[in-house]
Amino acid sequence: MEPVCPHIAYRGFRTAPEFGTGVLSGATLRPDGVALSAAVDQLVHTDPHTGATGTYDLATWTSPSIDPGFVATEVIPSWTGDTPDGCWLQIDVRGSTEAGTTTDWYTLAHWAADDSTLRRTSVPDQTDAYGSVAADTLTMAKGYGLTSWQLRVILLRPAGTNLTPVLRSVGAAVSRPAGTVDATTEVGSPTARGRILDVPPFSQRTHIGHYPQWDGGGDSWCSPTSTSMVLAYWGVGPAPDDYSWVDPNDPRPLVDHAARQCFDYAYQGAGNWPFNTAYAGRYGLDAFVTRLRSLAEAESFIAAGVPLVVSASYRRGDVPGLDYDTKGHLLVLVGFTSTGDPVLNDPYSPDDQAVRKPVNRARFEARWLTANGGLVYVIRPASVPLPPAPAQANW
Secondary structure (H helix, E strand, O other), X not given: OEOOOOOEEEEEEOOHHHHOOOEEEOEEEEOOEEEEOOOOEEEEEEOOOXXXXXXXXXXXXXXXXXXXXXXXXXXXXXXXXXXXXXXXXXXXXXXXXXXXXXXXXXXXXXXXXXXXXOOOEOOOOOEOOOEEEEOOEEEEOXXXXXXXXXXXEEEEEEOOOOOOOEXXXXXXXXEOOOOOEOOOOOOOOHHHEOOEXXXXXXXXXXXXXXXXXXXXXHHHOHHHHHHHHHHHHOOOOOOHHHHOOOOOOOOOHHHHHHHHHHOEOOOOEXXXXXXXXXXXXXXXXXXXXXXXXXXXXXXXXXXXXXXXXXXXXXXXXXXXXOOOOEEEEEEEEEEEOOOOOEEEEOOOOOOHHHOEEEOOXXXXXXXXXXXXXXXXXXXXXXXXXXOOOOOOOOO
């Protein structure tokens, strides 16, 4: 067994000084982020999912090149923003490789907060000698790991309008997976032991068969259901008018709303990781995707009062209490028992009463780290401080 991989780094841009380290073209810095001010170009874009063609004014913000301190083989960008009707954001990544070359820009998302004008989508069929994009993740080819990476965000509005899309935050988690890992015995924060955050329990399975045009209905809605639990914990989320289109007999319309508004029309699923954190950002929360190295790191978030959406894969019997097979599942880490076992809100439960589950620490950590690289959504109000980051900062 290899040790838990230390090679994870996150760099985010949230404040005017942080955004000011990048290059703005046609955009301006405001207290709430980077806004399109004076367009520098136009783009004619045809939505591949509707066939509608529009002409858009655009501006850009480009980050500095970031050296993570190791050769990275995976990049996952995430962002939050405001997109008035007809506006959208394009998120691009490029980097310098260990072979001494520079990649072209890879597009990770065409994103809008609402799906009425543009269908938010990842961009398939992006593979070259350097790497490939699979929905939310850029994976580099062997021999072309990144020694530095760079983000570009294109802000777009319908040509001739004065609408103002705003980029409120953006960042990327880069990593170099280690393969199979051992579970750890390290204690990250003793004050997390015995602490259970009051995250309300939502079952995705009470939505089975609902709105199958968005990821087949509730049986596949683990990610938006988990995201909805965390939004409810922070006391924010869509208003009744926002989900008035949902059947009034629905047990929890805000979950159906989240599934629709997180849906990736290329991936054909509601589990695109940064689309979920961008959805949380619509409600004023700071939200991003990263990876953690251990449950010890996760303990520091629970101690800070911040629940985590975690991604794991396992087969029946791998983690007692999670008695089903999954190639990929999202759950909410809500706390730890007094002996250090994680306590989860598992949306793949028959009803809300069955959602809360303590599970074996070593068994769960092994599947979370090995199969999904310790991936988490960090979602919290900006007024709630993050825990101190480690030396190789991954948040």
